[in-house]
Amino acid sequence: MAELPDKRTAPVDWYLAVVEAADLSDKRYGVKGMNVWTRYGFRARRNLDRVLVREIEATGSEAVEFPALIPATEFAKEKEYIKGFDAQVYWVTKGGLSELDVPLVLRPTSETAIYPIFALWVRSHQDLPLNVYQIVNTFRYETKTTRPFLRVREIHFFEEHTCQADEARATERVRSNLAAFARMAASLGLPYLAIRRPEWDKFAGAYYSIAFDTPIGGARTLQLGSVHHYRDNFSVPYGITYERADGSRTYVHQTTFGLSERLIGAIVAVHGDERGAAFPTEIAPYEVVVVPVPTAPTRAALEATAAELAARLDRAGIRAFVDRGDERPGAKYFRWELKGVPLRLELGPREVAAGRVTSVDRFGRKGSVSLAGLETEIAERLREFDDELGRRARERFAASFAVATDLAQLAGSDRVRLVGWCGSEACGHAIEKAIDGALLGTPEGPTPAVDGPPSRCIACGTTEGARWAVAAQPV
RNA sequence: GGGACUGUGGGGUAGCUUGGUCCAUCCUUCGGGGUUCGGGACUCCGAGACGCCAGUUCAAAUCUGGCCAGUCCCA
Numbered sequence: 103m104a105e106l107p108d109k110r111t112a113p114v115d116w117y118l119a120v121v122e123a124a125d126l127s128d129k130r131y132g133v134k135g136m137n138v139w140t141r142y143g144f145r146a147r148r149n150l151d152r153v154l155v156r157e158i159e160a161t162g163s164e165a166v167e168f169p170a171l172i173p174a175t176e177f178a179k180e181k182e183y184i185k186g187f188d189a190q191v192y193w194v195t196k197g198g199l200s201e202l203d204v205p206l207v208l209r210p211t212s213e214t215a216i217y218p219i220f221a222l223w224v225r226s227h228q229d230l231p232l233n234v235y236q237i238v239n240t241f242r243y244e245t246k247t248t249r250p251f252l253r254v255r256e257i258h259f260f261e262e263h264t265c266q267a268d269e270a271r272a273t274e275r276v277r278s279n280l281a282a283f284a285r286m287a288a289s290l291g292l293p294y295l296a297i298r299r300p301e302w303d304k305f306a307g308a309y310y311s312i313a314f315d316t317p318i319g320g321a322r323t324l325q326l327g328s329v330h331h332y333r334d335n336f337s338v339p340y341g342i343t344y345e346r347a348d349g350s351r352t353y354v355h356q357t358t359f360g361l362s363e364r365l366i367g368a369i370v371a372v373h374g375d376e377r378g379a380a381f382p383t384e385i386a387p388y389e390v391v392v393v394p395v396p397t398a399p400t401r402a403a404l405e406a407t408a409a410e411l412a413a414r415l416d417r418a419g420i421r422a423f424v425d426r427g428d429e430r431p432g433a434k435y436f437r438w439e440l441k442g443v444p445l446r447l448e449l450g451p452r453e454v455a456a457g458r459v460t461s462v463d464r465f466g467r468k469g470s471v472s473l474a475g476l477e478t479e480i481a482e483r484l485r486e487f488d489d490e491l492g493r494r495a496r497e498r499f500a501a502s503f504a505v506a507t508d509l510a511q512l513a514g515s516d517r518v519r520l521v522g523w524c525g526s527e528a529c530g531h532a533i534e535k536a537i538d539g540a541l542l543g544t545p546e547g548p549t550p551a552v553d554g555p556p557s558r559c560i561a562c563g564t565t566e567g568a569r570w571a572v573a574a575q576p577v
Numbered sequence: 578g579g580g581a582c583u584g585u586g587g588g589g590u591a592g593c594u595u596g597g598u599c600c601a602u603c604c605u606u607c608g609g610g611g612u613u614c615g616g617g618a619c620u621c622c623g624a625g626a627c628g629c630c631a632g633u634u635c636a637a638a639u640c641u642g643g644c645c646a647g648u649c650c651c652a
Contacts (some may be wrong), residue, residue, distance in 0.1 A: 122588075123588095130587085130588095134646085171600090182589050247647095247648070247649080251591075395614075395615050396614065397614070397615095398613085398614080428614095429614090429617090429618090430613080430615095430616085430617080430618060431615065431616070432614090432615085432616035432617055432618085433616085433617050433618085434616095434617095435616055435617080436617050437617090438615075450615060451615095452615080460615090465588075488642085499579070
């Protein structure tokens with residue numbers, strides 16, 4: 103297997119090489135931005151979905167599924183939304199041989215598919231809150247370069263859509279989503295900042311947008327997902343109203359929460375290193391791989407023992423795989439490290455004689471596990487691995503930010519920059535130009551690497567109302 | 578929307594300027610045999626490509642045109 107490009111000096115080449123070498127995605131399908139999920143990559147995706155479902159359902163959301171095609175007439179009802187999306191939708195204009203009277207849009211996101219039906223579902227205050235999510239594929243005609251998982255045209259999309267009685271309750275739902283994402287990200291070992299987007303960069307049609315961003319080296323960041331408060335911006339054009347207890351009628355306030363397979367790309371980009379990918383155990387296609395280290399006479403017995411170990415782990419809910427391939431053990435070690443498996447078990451004659459098995463985690467930390475206590479000891483090792491994975495990620499996260507006090511410091515920056523900002527759009531664009539990227543917005547929680555508020559706006563120097571904002575190069 | 582560039586086995590490439598020495602190079606991958614097996618084994622045999630369509634020419638991976646696909650830059 104060839105050497106990987108250097109992650110520091112050639113991050114994009116490194117990322118593409120890891121995705122390919124780890125066999126997470128096959129990009130040879132003949133449509134730009136539409137890639138094939140391999141067996142290995144799909145396992146990761148299924149595990150990711152399981153975490154998302156678990157956490158969102160814990161907040162009282164239920165699964166639904168709406169159709170992929172949307173009549174043009176419904177699609178066009180909210181004018182900001184249309185402006186934001188009409189340049190990147192796929193159209194279905196023919197049915198068989200005939201032109202359709204009403205062309206159909208292949209959903210770029212599902213507001214316009216769902217809200218006409220919400221208008222039918224919501225009638226009384228007793229129908230609220232309405233919290234539903236779906237995990238479906240959405241389609242966007244991306245014109246920029248596409249990258250597996252990070253920028254695709256067929257998106258594996260998680261989207262929650264809710265209706266609340268009023269603005270305050272919608273705000274509460276946003277808070278609840280932020281907390282749910284915090285739990286999801288913890289499962290993935292991904293540190294991030296929740297950042298309120300500036301006016302000019304909020305979701306089309308939103309009252310405000312809060313996005314989750316994580317640094318991935320240099321000044322570059324990756325958006326992991328977003329939560330939006332729509333107020334009644336959609337419920338008015340779509341007529342989603344309810345009757346209060348006193349008989350009066352009013353519009354609902356809505357929120358959405360969106361995530362995608364980008365999270366898998368983020369796991370690769372954030373946790374990966376010179377050896378390849380590194381999966382947190384919740385998402386790992388296999389949590390444990392057993393590698394027999396045979397000599398000719400012990401081969402059959404060792405493979406049988408390895409299969410038993412894997413079966414025991416599977417029964418204990420730990421996804422395990424026995425690598426019986428014809429390669430030498432060392433070649434297998436390299437491959438499974440590249441593929442990001444958290445824990446490897448080496449089983450040779452020495453281990454069998456001692457009633458133990460050697461464990462080596464993705465970071466190369468060795469241990470010895472007794473066969474008798476296999477399940478509990480492995481579970482413990484996996485916990486230790488996740489702790490270490492998270493610790494390393496947080497360490498890099500903390501080192502990713504630096505304050506800039508002058509626009510000149512933004513050019514060619516090797517960190518994500520925290521800047522004082524007065525809140526004006528003109529200054530925002532000046533900052534974006536200086537860093538050749540974007541002003542992501544203002545952090546929702548505490549801002550890392552700073553103490554107290556900024557003294558002034560980095561662009562205009564105003565001291566009045568200056569607050570911390572994040573400037574970066576989003577990928 | 579404007580411009581530049583690129584397209585060679587499954588992946589990565591050499592060859593293209595100056596047409597012939599190319600039934601296309603090397604690495605990797607894949608299939609089979611043998612010797613091996615505690616950190617990327619070795620060896621033997623085998624498989625696999627010039628984006629598509631036209632044109633020029635005695636002769637095209639190489640030149641020309643169109644198309645398709647992709648990449649990058651600018652708006």
